[in-house]
Amino acid sequence: MRIALLALALAPLPALGGPVCTFSQECYMTLDCEETAYEVTLELDADRISTVAESMEILHYHKIGETTQLVAQGMGALHMLTIGPNSAVMSVHIGAGPAAITYYGACE
Secondary structure, eight states, X not given: OHHHXXXXXHSOOOOTTOOEEEEEEEEETTSOOEEEEEEEEEEGXXXXXXXXXXXXXXXXXXXXXXXXXXXXXXXXXEEEEEEXXXXXXXXXXXXXXXXXXXXXXXXX
16 A cells, blocks of 8 residues: 555656646547547646546647647557647547547647
C-alpha cells in the first residue's frame, strides 16, 4: 500500500490551464455512433496530450490559421487530433485488430 501511495504521489500531474477537448460522440469502426463524455487535455508546453487513461507524447504538431493538427503516440494506438474554431475530431487508430475509433466534439 505504501508503495502504491508513493507511486501516486510521484506521478506527473497534467499541466494545468491547457486546452481541454470534450468529445460528445464516439464512433467505433462501422457501428453506429454513441454518446460519450471523453476528454483530452493538451499540454503543448510539455509536448503531450493526456486522457484519464494515459499521457501521450506528441509526435507531430501543425498549426495553420485557426486549425491545429497533431498526432500523439499512445499505448498501442496513434491519436490524430484536428481542432478547428468551432469543432474537433480525434481518430484513434489501434494496432491490435486493427481498429479505429472517431470522436467528435470541441476544444476550449
